[in-house]
Amino acid sequence: MYRHHALWAIITALSIPASASVVPRQAPACDAPPASYAAVTEPGLPDPWKFVSGKAVATAEDFACRQAEMSRIMQQFELGDLPPPPDSLTATLSGTSMSLVIKVGSNSKTISVSITKPSSPGTSGGPAMIGVGGANIPVPSGMGRINFGNDACAAQQNPNSHGSGWFFDLHGKSHSAGATLAWAWCVGRIIDGLEQLGAAKTGIDPKRLGVTGCSRNGKGAFMVGAFEKRIALTIPQESGSGGAASWRVSDSEYAKGKNIQRAAQIVRENAWFSPRFVTYVNKTDTIPEDHHFLAALVAPRGLFVIENDIDWLGPVSTTVAMKAGRMIYEALGVKANMGFSLVGGHSHCSFPSASSADLTSYINRFLGGSATATNDVEKSKATVVIDDWIKSWSAAPKGINLAA
Numbered sequence: 001m002y003r004h005h006a007l008w009a010i011i012t013a014l015s016i017p018a019s020a021s022v023v024p025r026q027a028p029a030c031d032a033p034p035a036s037y038a039a040v041t042e043p044g045l046p047d048p049w050k051f052v053s054g055k056a057v058a059t060a061e062d063f064a065c066r067q068a069e070m071s072r073i074m075q076q077f078e079l080g081d082l083p084p085p086p087d088s089l090t091a092t093l094s095g096t097s098m099s100l101v102i103k104v105g106s107n108s109k110t111i112s113v114s115i116t117k118p119s120s121p122g123t124s125g126g127p128a129m130i131g132v133g134g135a136n137i138p139v140p141s142g143m144g145r146i147n148f149g150n151d152a153c154a155a156q157q158n159p160n161s162h163g164s165g166w167f168f169d170l171h172g173k174s175h176s177a178g179a180t181l182a183w184a185w186c187v188g189r190i191i192d193g194l195e196q197l198g199a200a201k202t203g204i205d206p207k208r209l210g211v212t213g214c215s216r217n218g219k220g221a222f223m224v225g226a227f228e229k230r231i232a233l234t235i236p237q238e239s240g241s242g243g244a245a246s247w248r249v250s251d252s253e254y255a256k257g258k259n260i261q262r263a264a265q266i267v268r269e270n271a272w273f274s275p276r277f278v279t280y281v282n283k284t285d286t287i288p289e290d291h292h293f294l295a296a297l298v299a300p301r302g303l304f305v306i307e308n309d310i311d312w313l314g315p316v317s318t319t320v321a322m323k324a325g326r327m328i329y330e331a332l333g334v335k336a337n338m339g340f341s342l343v344g345g346h347s348h349c350s351f352p353s354a355s356s357a358d359l360t361s362y363i364n365r366f367l368g369g370s371a372t373a374t375n376d377v378e379k380s381k382a383t384v385v386i387d388d389w390i391k392s393w394s395a396a397p398k399g400i401n402l403a404a
């Protein structure tokens, strides 16, 4: 991505005279970020519509800058740093196996990724679903499939797994990234490979990629969609705490006696988050972000969040955070691009067939190229009072329409 921007800057600098009236489409000019963000005291979900500087988000360009800020804040407090793309990447394809040679500084890794081509790709390639550790949703037959072996990228055995996997072989064992953010970087390399090889070889259109995963891998699927902008449709399934749930709401539910996963537990269970997060897990009201920001980072791209009515996942918590996410999508003029479906009565990670039509409407719209509108999905078995959690929000901006 950065390399492309740099190249674009050089091409435009060489070919367009300073007086040219045609201004190339460029990343918005955002205010320079501070070296780091301060902790806060915020019992509710932090306001997506106000920069840390206090400035209001008023335009589409402002929102893009606020997204960059939200991304930096999430990295600083809980995820660790997302590295830039590698110094070099060379992809080759042999049958169904894509091989990537990736170099970062003096480190080099060769990675093998298994690919199933779409059955009728056409000249520009067909859509494909990336499964983080596999897929637990019904992926339409004929769609391309990419199996992302996330554990090999960044291990998830226990908290001491931090530092194991090819992400850390490339970036160093003490890199700050938690496993879920590392997975986002590794998926980015798979997409680099698909772009480099091209649809004629892979049969896959890199502009029509979905990502999914369930439970711990659902947390990962959400991070991949939030931090890898080339993903067109993100489908986190039963990601619960650390995914679709809010840290603050989960703590509040825990205080009411629920058997719910929360930040203080999650860092003792596994290496999904950055070692940096440990400082904040017993005071989640001090972090200037929460997981409704993940939805804000995916916006305006397609997002279909699947949850379950299991206490440990936090049905109230996921409903509050994703309701807030839907409010963000709505204010951006793209309400139909995000659905939330919490349907209980089935075992963990088994997809309820009653939700098939809703899921299919998102897959058809964002991966299948269908012009038909998505189903307007906001289903939950949990009763929540969203106003209790968004008291500090500024009025949503008027007039932003990212649908265009």
Ligand code: MCU
Pocket (backbone or CB within 6 Å): 214, 215, 216, 217, 238, 239, 240, 241, 261, 269, 313
């Ligand atoms: C919902 O995802 C996790 C959960 O965070 C863990 O606490 C539990 O141990 O495992 C869940 C999972 O990945 O189940 C397959």
